[in-house]
Amino acid sequence: MGEISYAPLIEDMVWSYSRIKAFDDCPYRWYLKYIRRLHGKDMFFSDYGSFVHKLIELYFLGEKTRDELCDIYLREFKSRVKGHAPNPKVFGNYFKSGLNYIRNIAPFPYNMVAVEKRVDFEVDGIPFVGYIDFLGEKDGELYVVDNKSRTLKPRSARAKPTKTDEELDAYLRQLYIYSAAVEQEYGKTPKALCFNCFRAPVFIVEPFQEQAYAESKKWLEESVARITAEADFKPDVEYFKCTHLCEMNGHCEFYKLSQKKR
């Protein structure tokens, strides 16, 4: 793979947060997905996230009542969440926590401006596409809300950032990038960036910080440059990630080899 340059192909790409994240997870996964353009298989965690996202969208659009959403959840869970969970306990936890959220779903503390808003924009000349789960308004200020199946921890009050603070910062990058789209369309950045971690459930509100905004844009620029310059696209084999998170594992000879050795 090393002698071929994919840069001309990569330079024509429109970027998204998941496209960059896929490379960070495993360069070979990125190669299979975005260079070879192979079709990935259904995976439990991503199917689950998409299904609950859709139900939340229907609620905020006013298209379904809470009771109707519960019916859809129970009726369609099996057909919409096709991938295999790591074990029955994980399946049970996800099923129950999702149902519990849908049963008690309530409006966010903001007026709705948009739901699942597609944003096509540029960040320092890099074409980018994203979907803002919920854009809200309160007292003339804008709020970006992201629905997450992953349960994040609110920021600690510690002087030295904890591991969970660092994780929160990593997830916030996506919302800071989307803030550039908000700024371009509405002439101002959001007042706060929020995570609706619906399985907990916990609602995290992070005040918008100019420094983190600048760092996120820099991170995007550096990530795109790094991927464009990549030649090897080496696999990063790790059991849980390859088995339960990577939709390309059916195409991956490195994963298959590692399975034989187990």
Ligand code: SF4
């Ligand atoms: S199965 Fe693992 S090594 Fe293979 S592409 Fe996916 S993440 Fe990478």
